[in-house]
Amino acid sequence: MTHPHKTIVFDLDGTLVDSLPDIISSFQYGFTSLGLPAPTDAEVRPLIGHPLEAMYAHFAPAHAASLCTVYREHYARNFVNRSRPYPGVVELLRTLRERGYRLAIATTKRTDMARRFVEALGLTPALDHVQGTDGFPHKPAPDVIHRALAALGTAEGLWMVGDTTHDVHAGKAAGLRTYAVTWGNHDAGTLATAAPDELQPDLGRLLEHLPPLPRA
Structure with a gap:
């Protein structure tokens, strides 16, 4: 099995x-x-x-x-004139991978552009799949999340992490817990209207929810 x-x-x-x-x-x-x-x-x-x-x-x-x-x-x-990973992101992704989790991107960007962007920022090795939105319903619909999980085969989605109410609603629709971060596009008040499970100024608390997985 x-x-x-x-x-x-x-x-x-x-x-x-x-x-x-x-x-x-x-x-x-x-x-x-x-x-x-x-x-x-x-x-x-x-x-x-x-x-x-x-x-x-x-x-x-x-x-x-x-x-x-x-x-x-x-x-x-x-696209990378000024764009940079937020503080602690590279370390967070590395830690989650070390703890045994799979990591996927679900973005409104088209897949080809999203993958070029991730590659240019040096994040490709830290991720298992990058899924863009190509001709199917965009967030807040859950389609891009379902496709990201399907691309990983036997994937059980735990959390959707985002910076907008669209991310939160899409995560809820996909049956995931939702973590909203306030350093992006929507402020804390706007994000609160979508009732995420976590509403935080950064990604630090995510690690508290995701302890190391038991080794197979």
Whole structure:
């Protein structure tokens, strides 16, 4: 009998990686390049975590397709200008792997972009699977979490860790416990409306919930 691998699922942007400045600047670049007035940082930030097309449609529905094309070209060249893992993330992932857990990413980024991003930041060796959202319902639907777990074969999802209410709702819908971190896109008050199991300023408390697994 094959025992399920106990798996922790993480969002990427705003959860493991402080990437919002690069995302916002690339998002704004699209407007500038097409001669359109660009929204401010404060206007863009609440929309991060939604699909790119929906974000652009909010501001310029007639130009959304063109803006997406410009964004993807620009972001692919500038995605690690300022983006870095949050303090303690690399150590946390290493510790969880040492304790016997599988680690997966479930992000709204497209899979190809997410994997390039993770690789550029040097996080690929710390993760078992990187799952993006490719043509199926995005968070708060649980589809991306289900696909991440399915990709690992016999995977039992324990926690969904994220920085937005979309992550929390998706985790709950997938039957996982939810851990919301406040250093990303949604503040503590916003996150509290989704009633996560843990609401914390960083990822430190996650280790308290995940002791070393018994060796097979």
